[in-house]
Amino acid sequence: MEKEKLNEFEKIVKPVSNFIRKKYDMHTTVIITDSSAKIVRDDIGIPIKYD
Numbered sequence: 001m002e003k004e005k006l007n008e009f010e011k012i013v014k015p016v017s018n019f020i021r022k023k024y025d026m027h028t029t030v031i032i033t034d035s036s037a038k039i040v041r042d043d044i045g046i047p048i049k050y051d
Contacts, residue, residue, distance in 0.1 A: 020028050024041065031038045 016030055016032075020030060020039075024039070027042045029040045029042075031040060
């Protein structure tokens with residue numbers, strides 16, 4: 001059952017991934033919930049180190 005789920009999930013996300021690669025860049029994320037889908041882009045970011 002788990003492998004079947006993974007295969008189905010892969011079929012769903014590959015077109016989305018291809019869309020992002022063609023239309024956006026590596027700083028783009030897609031967030032999908034049960035009630036919405038968002039394309040989010042990071043403009044700037046840095047890691048913060050704590051001592």
